[in-house]
Amino acid sequence: MKIALDVMGGDNAPQATVEGAILASKETNAELILVGDENQILDEMSKFKSRIDLTKLNLEIIHTTEVITMHDHPAKAVRNKKDSSLSVCAKLVAQGEAAGFVSMGNSGAVMAAALFYLKRLDGVLRPTIITRFPSLNGSVCIADMGANVDCKPENLLQFAIMTNIFCRKVLGMKDPRVGLVSIGEEPTKGNELSLAAYQLLAKADLNFIGNIEGYDIPSGKADIVVCDGFVGNVILKFGEGLSDMILKLIYRSFKKHPISWASIPFLWPTLNDLRKKVDYSEFGGVPLLGVDGVCIIGHGKSNAKAVKNAIIAAINATKYDVAKAISEALGKNGKADE
Amino acid sequence: MKIALDVMGGDNAPQATVEGAILASKETNAELILVGDENQILDEMSKFKSRIDLTKLNLEIIHTTEVITMHDHPAKAVRNKKDSSLSVCAKLVAQGEAAGFVSMGNSGAVMAAALFYLKRLDGVLRPTIITRFPSLNGSVCIADMGANVDCKPENLLQFAIMTNIFCRKVLGMKDPRVGLVSIGEEPTKGNELSLAAYQLLAKADLNFIGNIEGYDIPSGKADIVVCDGFVGNVILKFGEGLSDMILKLIYRSFKKHPISWASIPFLWPTLNDLRKKVDYSEFGGVPLLGVDGVCIIGHGKSNAKAVKNAIIAAINATKYDVAKAISEALGKNGKADE
Numbered sequence: 001m002k003i004a005l006d007v008m009g010g011d012n013a014p015q016a017t018v019e020g021a022i023l024a025s026k027e028t029n030a031e032l033i034l035v036g037d038e039n040q041i042l043d044e045m046s047k048f049k050s051r052i053d054l055t056k057l058n059l060e061i062i063h064t065t066e067v068i069t070m071h072d073h074p075a076k077a078v079r080n081k082k083d084s085s086l087s088v089c090a091k092l093v094a095q096g097e098a099a100g101f102v103s104m105g106n107s108g109a110v111m112a113a114a115l116f117y118l119k120r121l122d123g124v125l126r127p128t129i130i131t132r133f134p135s136l137n138g139s140v141c142i143a144d145m146g147a148n149v150d151c152k153p154e155n156l157l158q159f160a161i162m163t164n165i166f167c168r169k170v171l172g173m174k175d176p177r178v179g180l181v182s183i184g185e186e187p188t189k190g191n192e193l194s195l196a197a198y199q200l201l202a203k204a205d206l207n208f209i210g211n212i213e214g215y216d217i218p219s220g221k222a223d224i225v226v227c228d229g230f231v232g233n234v235i236l237k238f239g240e241g242l243s244d245m246i247l248k249l250i251y252r253s254f255k256k257h258p259i260s261w262a263s264i265p266f267l268w269p270t271l272n273d274l275r276k277k278v279d280y281s282e283f284g285g286v287p288l289l290g291v292d293g294v295c296i297i298g299h300g301k302s303n304a305k306a307v308k309n310a311i312i313a314a315i316n317a318t319k320y321d322v323a324k325a326i327s328e329a330l331g332k333n334g335k336a337d338e
Numbered sequence: 339m340k341i342a343l344d345v346m347g348g349d350n351a352p353q354a355t356v357e358g359a360i361l362a363s364k365e366t367n368a369e370l371i372l373v374g375d376e377n378q379i380l381d382e383m384s385k386f387k388s389r390i391d392l393t394k395l396n397l398e399i400i401h402t403t404e405v406i407t408m409h410d411h412p413a414k415a416v417r418n419k420k421d422s423s424l425s426v427c428a429k430l431v432a433q434g435e436a437a438g439f440v441s442m443g444n445s446g447a448v449m450a451a452a453l454f455y456l457k458r459l460d461g462v463l464r465p466t467i468i469t470r471f472p473s474l475n476g477s478v479c480i481a482d483m484g485a486n487v488d489c490k491p492e493n494l495l496q497f498a499i500m501t502n503i504f505c506r507k508v509l510g511m512k513d514p515r516v517g518l519v520s521i522g523e524e525p526t527k528g529n530e531l532s533l534a535a536y537q538l539l540a541k542a543d544l545n546f547i548g549n550i551e552g553y554d555i556p557s558g559k560a561d562i563v564v565c566d567g568f569v570g571n572v573i574l575k576f577g578e579g580l581s582d583m584i585l586k587l588i589y590r591s592f593k594k595h596p597i598s599w600a601s602i603p604f605l606w607p608t609l610n611d612l613r614k615k616v617d618y619s620e621f622g623g624v625p626l627l628g629v630d631g632v633c634i635i636g637h638g639k640s641n642a643k644a645v646k647n648a649i650i651a652a653i654n655a656t657k658y659d660v661a662k663a664i665s666e667a668l669g670k671n672g673k674a675d676e
Contacts (some may be wrong), residue, residue, distance in 0.1 A: 150529065194568070245473065260605050274587060
């Protein structure tokens with residue numbers, strides 16, 4: 001079982017991607033295919049020669065000549081840059097030479113490449129990118145986080161079903177509670193989309209707990225939170241911005257009050273707890289669900305640790321054959337709403 | 339210039355509303371009409387007799403027999419409960435007996451009462467409830483915060499124009515920067531609604547700075563943030579939930595690490611700064627813009643201080659005649675997009 005890594009994707013590529021691959025390979029002994037500019041990859045690898053015996057790791061390199069950047073138009077770039085590191089990763093999975101691929105690059109392009117090469121699973125209207133967000137009692141999965149900005153009620157139903165399978169199989173949850181993002185708890189509160197989606201979710205074979213309001217996303221009331229990709233993306237980024245704001249305000253205030261400033265050394269254990277809790281690199285990457293193969297999308301700012309964890313997430317996803325389960329749930333033989 | 343207060347609205351009514359009215363009257367000497375159950379109002383007032391000479395305050399009571407609760411259907415309740423404290427408040431403004439009204443009650447019902455009695459201003463497609471959210475350099479106004487869950491691009495344009503007038507006239511801003519909530523900075527990023535709204539906003543007579551992502555709402559990149567009421571409401575409540583989560587995590591971690599716990603006394607100045615920054619009661623209430631009269635909606639959880647500040651917000655809004663300015667900007671004699 002090989003995992004292909006888009007070495008050229010992400011703000012810190014190829015340094016962080018190569019280092020992450022080495023760490024993942026050391027930790028799991030998995031076979032990895034590093035896809036990207038061979039010279040750059042070898043350069044990065046050479047930095048580790050003194051510390052690690054790379055010959056013992058299962059690392060293979062496939063040289064590519066093109067790179068899809070953050071500024072590229074996703075679909076056009078995938079169509080035109082056939083020898084990009086991202087396209088070749090997706091192709092390797094489509095051809096069965098890799099069991100899954102990981103990219104920290106342009107997430108729109110990753111989605112486009114997965115759709116173009118891996119194809120949608122039978123019965124899936126639209127694949128979804130889910131994300132994990134810290135909550136009071138652990139973390140909550142939000143679907144969709146930006147892949148689908150304009151949705152129909154049926155899309156939200158499918159996002160819930162696919163994420164439910166992921167949470168059960170990969171995260172080992174027993175009976176994840178599914179909440180629908182809305183502006184009030186009552187089934188009559190919401191916009192056109194959420195009102196209609198409520199009816200579909202209530203009838204589906206899910207542990208549906210009804211509408212949840214913005215307040216309850218971080219409180220951990222639900223394990224899975226469903227919304228369209230516009231709302232999901234705004235929430236996710238707003239959460240990053242707000243955490244940032246609070247930390248900056250604390251810092252400013254500390255500087256203003258010498259007595260508080262002086263106590264910072266005593267706060268390290270607490271600050272460390274918080275940092276771990278909100279550190280996206282712990283999760284590594286988020287899955288694209290609904291395509292025929294494993295695809296993990298990492299944060300553009302991923303460091304080596306995040307890359308390592310994204311690769312491990314891909315390995316886990318291949319173990320549990322999420323695609324087959326989704327196909328059974330949504331495919332011709334098992335309509336979502338029956 | 340009298341302000342009518344819905345004494346029966348809000349989780350802490352009538353205690354917090356009556357106390358808030360007394361505080362506001364003492365501070366501003368404004369004439370207030372307390373609308374609600376007379377016995378309950380007199381009961382609450384009697385608690386202050388030993389401390390404050392209430393005969394010196396300009397407080398008038400209008401007795402009402404009905405109350406609109408949080409569980410009432412907004413429009414139906416306003417139609418059926420003609421002698422509710424909320425309906426009577428709105429009627430007083432419509433009849434010119436009060437210059438504006440304040441309610442901490444069911445915000446949907448407040449909006450319905452304002453529409454029913456005060457009427458929409460000429461040219462206004464839909465009134466908007468704006469809210470103020472703390473940002474790094476002060477606060478940001480978000481429109482709409484839940485009054486309009488399904489919007490057309492023209493609605494978002496009008497929300498921006500109305501909020502712009504409020505920010506200039508009432509908050510004294512020079513040239514507020516208007517941002518449109520989206521999932522990327524480029525004009526080509528967004529959902530159907532935001533893409534079309536972008537084009538309208540770019541042509542309008544506003545200091546439009548383009549799309550802003552969730553991350554930039556708390557960073558203070560824009561002074562006015564425009565989105566539909568579904569997104570606005572989810573953001574607002576998610577922000578409350580996230581701040582709450584972070585504080586709870588800090589508290590838990592403090593308890594785990596004795597050395598951090600011991601330093602809490604030194605942190606008071608900083609915790610106090612933070613508390614003030616995120617304390618909604620400082621803003622008191624938010625305006626409903628686009629109706630013919632002043633209407634301030636307070637948080638359901640308002641304490642006396644928040645009620646006092648909401649009344650002061652109403653007094654300020656009546657001073658600057660926001661309705662007239664909106665009417666001129668959007669009415670027959672001044673189309674929004676010309």
